[in-house]
Amino acid sequence: EPEVTQTPSHQVTQMGQEVILRCVPISNHLYFYWYRQILGQKVEFLVSFYNNEISEKSEIFDDQFSVERPDGSNFTLKIRSTKLEDSAMYFCASSEGGGGYGYTFGSGTRLTVV
Amino acid sequence: GQSLEQPSEVTAVEGAIVQINCTYQTSGFYGLSWYQQHDGGAPTFLSYNALDGLEETGRFSSFLSRSDSYGYLLLQELQMKDSASYFCAVASYGQNFVFGPGTRLSVLP
Numbered sequence: 001e002p003e004v005t006q007t008p009s010h011q012v013t014q015m016g017q018e019v020i021l022r023c024v025p026i027s028n029h030l031y032f033y034w035y036r037q038i039l040g041q042k043v044e045f046l047v048s049f050y051n052n053e054i055s056e057k058s059e060i061f062d063d064q065f066s067v068e069r070p071d072g073s074n075f076t077l078k079i080r081s082t083k084l085e086d087s088a089m090y091f092c093a094s095s096e097g098g099g100g101y102g103y104t105f106g107s108g109t110r111l112t113v114v
Numbered sequence: 115g116q117s118l119e120q121p122s123e124v125t126a127v128e129g130a131i132v133q134i135n136c137t138y139q140t141s142g143f144y145g146l147s148w149y150q151q152h153d154g155g156a157p158t159f160l161s162y163n164a165l166d167g168l169e170e171t172g173r174f175s176s177f178l179s180r181s182d183s184y185g186y187l188l189l190q191e192l193q194m195k196d197s198a199s200y201f202c203a204v205a206s207y208g209q210n211f212v213f214g215p216g217t218r219l220s221v222l223p
Contacts, residue, residue: 033211043149043157043201043213056210091156100147100205105156 002026004106006092012112013082021077021109023092032075033093033103034067036060043091049075050098082113116140116204118214125220126192134187134217136202145205146178146185149213152198157213160187160200189219197221 005024013019025032034046047057047067054067066078079086092106118138126132136146145164149157161169163178163185175188189196202214
């Protein structure tokens with residue numbers, strides 16, 4: 001069964017450092033997303049990406065965040081200057097169509113900012 | 115904006131039936147999804163309702179009433195492996211796809 005692949009599974013970084021979280025969505029999917037989940041809390045939307053541009057973003061997705069699809073397979077989330085409160089599990093997801101149907105999530109990257 | 119409400123916890127025994135409710139507020143609604151998440155795992159898609167009524171997928175069913183802004187997930191013949199968090203999520207035109215706060219289901223032997 002096709003899956004969304006995320007690397008690394010766990011990243012520890014110092015406050016103020018830049019991190020790049022990587023995702024390989026399912027190959028025939030057209031919509032890509034980043035979500036985050038702080039331990040014990042709900043899954044929060046960050047950004048959606050379609051046709052090589054951001055289609056929607058949440059209030060969380062401020063100027064410290066950026067996304068990129070550098071080639072035909074990868075989808076990355078960059079956090080420019082990490083803060084302690086950025087510590088969370090970051091999930092990448094993809095779907096064939098938009099609208100919330102049938103998102104496939106990756107297994108996540110646990111980001112710990114120290 | 116959008117908001118969703120779910121019970122925080124539900125407990126049931128193996129073999130039982132449990133219903134997890136979800137109420138939502140949004141404009142431009144067009145679909146309600148359900149996702150399952152085991153501890154430490156990724157959310158996995160369970161079901162999607164765009165129209166009123168019941169959708170059945172094996173032991174799981176999902177219901178939607180658009181006029182009541184309400185839906186539920188029904189889990190039958192509960193198994194221990196069903197212990198997980200269940201999130202409803204709302205899709206709306208021109209808005210983010212938003213997850214509810216989640217319901218933690220504990221299945222007891």
